[in-house]
Amino acid sequence: MDETMLSYIWAEDRTGVIGDRGRLPWHLPTEMHHFTVLTTGHPIIMGARTFRSFPKGPLPNRRNLVLTHQPAHLLGQGIEVIHDVESIYRMIDAEPAEEFFVIGGNSLFESLLPLVDKLYQTQIDHDYRGDVRMIPIPWNQFELVRQRQLPADGQTPALTFNEYRRIKGKSKVEL
Numbered sequence: 001m002d003e004t005m006l007s008y009i010w011a012e013d014r015t016g017v018i019g020d021r022g023r024l025p026w027h028l029p030t031e032m033h034h035f036t037v038l039t040t041g042h043p044i045i046m047g048a049r050t051f052r053s054f055p056k057g058p059l060p061n062r063r064n065l066v067l068t069h070q071p072a073h074l075l076g077q078g079i080e081v082i083h084d085v086e087s088i089y090r091m092i093d094a095e096p097a098e099e100f101f102v103i104g105g106n107s108l109f110e111s112l113l114p115l116v117d118k119l120y121q122t123q124i125d126h127d128y129r130g131d132v133r134m135i136p137i138p139w140n141q142f143e144l145v146r147q148r149q150l151p152a153d154g155q156t157p158a159l160t161f162n163e164y165r166r167i168k169g170k171s172k173v174e175l
């Protein structure tokens with residue numbers, strides 16, 4: 001699986017909070033725009049809780065791949081239901097030219113960590129209440145290749161958009 005690109009994309013606050021009671025803890029259109037620009041046209045892979053957090057169902061113009069133990073019909077239409085992580089391995093292996101985005105939550109971030117090539121991290125310069133924190137990332141396996149900083153603007157705190165790539169030879173597991 002040399003060419004397949006597996007990427008993570010997430011936003012976290014100053015303490016690593018990413019979720020609160022099944023939802024995002026914030027409403028930040030600039031961050032949402034960043035997410036939309038990067039993921040549109042590419043498959044997005046998510047856990048069922050993350051999918052249920054979408055107020056309008058599947059995100060448009062992207063394949064929505066949802067991991068769940070439940071029967072597919074319980075989650076509605078417009079998505080591809082996956083029942084185990086091994087099926088994700090097979091899907092990404094079958095499309096070597098595609099960039100797959102894992103968009104959360106934590107069980108997916110945990111289980112695919114040995115395979116991830118790129119990390120798109122947004123740091124939000126604020127403290128929110130939350131019940132889900134980003135998993136620890138082995139940062140020594142990645143290098144920062146791009147960074148964009150936006151100062152605070154009205155209700156929107158300062159945002160830093162980071163893009164990391166796995167350093168060649170640093171423990172990427174090949175399928």
Ligand SMILES: NC(=O)c1ccc[n+]([C@@H]2O[C@H](COP(=O)([O-])OP(=O)(O)OC[C@H]3O[C@@H](n4cnc5c(N)ncnc54)[C@H](OP(=O)(O)O)[C@@H]3O)[C@@H](O)[C@H]2O)c1
Nearest residue numbers: 010011018019022023024047048049050068069104105106
């Ligand atoms: N800030 C961000 O960038 C960001 C990104 C994503 C999510 N979030 C937030 O994080 C929270 C959700 O994340 P989460 O970690 O709690 O949940 P999650 O990973 O989105 O979903 C967990 C669910 O995924 C399914 N699942 C997980 N592993 C599985 C496996 N190996 N086989 C089959 N099904 C599996 C199960 O669904 P079933 O129970 O249906 O079986 C499990 O209950 C929300 O608050 C969301 O808003 C934030």
